[in-house]
Amino acid sequence: MTKFHTAALAAIATLMAGSALAEPQPMANPAAGAEPIVGDATYKAFHEKEGISRIMADFVPRITTDPRIKARFEGVNLIRLQLMLTNQVCYLTGGPCEYGGRDMKEVHASLGLTNLDFNALAEDLQLSMDKEGVPFTAQNQLVAKLAPMQRVIVTK
């Protein structure tokens, strides 16, 4: 093979490898509703699993007493909810967790939630993240992952 052919083959191989990388990868944990944030900087800014557990221990009582949305949680197993949210946020922020819960669309399908509900919950989450001392920029990285879930969560 000439040098030219070798170079051409190498170029084609590189292009093929590139296009293989560009193919959409199957979601590792599709039920979590989004791909996790790359790197561990956000996860660390949330003070890792312990911090996320504290956030959710504050968040679940907050949403279930928020007069705007508390009725939405009637009959919900709150211990399980807190565990699922902790794992989901741990996973989405780039932490070493798996979300074992149900798909976002399936979980919320019958609830008839509105944008007002969705945004009220986001506000409560911001308050809980504030309480844990998560920097606003890191909070926004998580909220950026959660915001598009509005399309499947809000059905009314």
Add this chain to the structure above:
Amino acid sequence: MRRVTYFLAALALGASASAAAQAADLPFESGKLLLTGGVTNVEGVGGGGLANWATITGYETRDAIGANVHATYVGLKDYDLRTYGVGVGFYDRVELSYARQEFDTGSTGAKLGLGRGFTFNQDIVGVKVKVAGDAVYDQDRWLPQIAVGAEFKSNDKGAIIHAVGGKKDTGVDYYVSATKLVLDKSLLLNGTVRMTKANQYGLLGFGGDKHDDYRPQFEGSAAYLISKRLAVGAEVRTKPDNLGFAKETRAFDVFGAYAVNKNLSMTLAYVDLGDIATFKDQRGVYLSLQAGF
């Protein structure tokens, strides 16, 4: 004192309207996150300080109506501009606005031969419709929120406008805006293209002896979200240059917008409105208060 009175009147109106709406059980709500509805700009339109944005004014979601009143004071080297008005957002889809602008030439009026304190007044009725995308929810897409709109402007100083080469004392601006919140970078970006004949926003009329056709002008804004309550940013806005007697230049500002809560926000900016009616480098302070429900 007069300015302070405007602010207080606007705030009182906002507070009483809010109470009335609650009493009447109308579908008003405060469903958006802080500052995500934008503020009210110098023409009474939902946006930044000088630029129109694609956001629909108010804190309502798609299920309700939101409204606000505002008062803005711009103190420049040789002029003052006061604006006050009302904006209503319907179902996070349609925005209607009305603003009254008072461009006070102060002592400069005498130098221009108009008389001390000569004031150009302009009424602006705005309509904006969101046509695609969602600035907040669409964090996994590049598509921005896109809105189209029009501003119907009417100036009360037709005789002076004609005397300086202006063609008309009424005009319509048409625009398309694209706004994107890039949440994982805590950034808000906006670009607007406005088709307009307006001289100094319409305060000096529409069209002129140099040009009398619609030309596209650009408005760009970039803001960084420091906290839930505070955003800082900069804007630039190009304008037509239609009048022969005085060159019109671009406007620029750096601003901070602070939301006390969903009912009250304030915008403080340093503005450079360029040259106005032969007086160069009109720089100064921009202060706007907005009360909503």
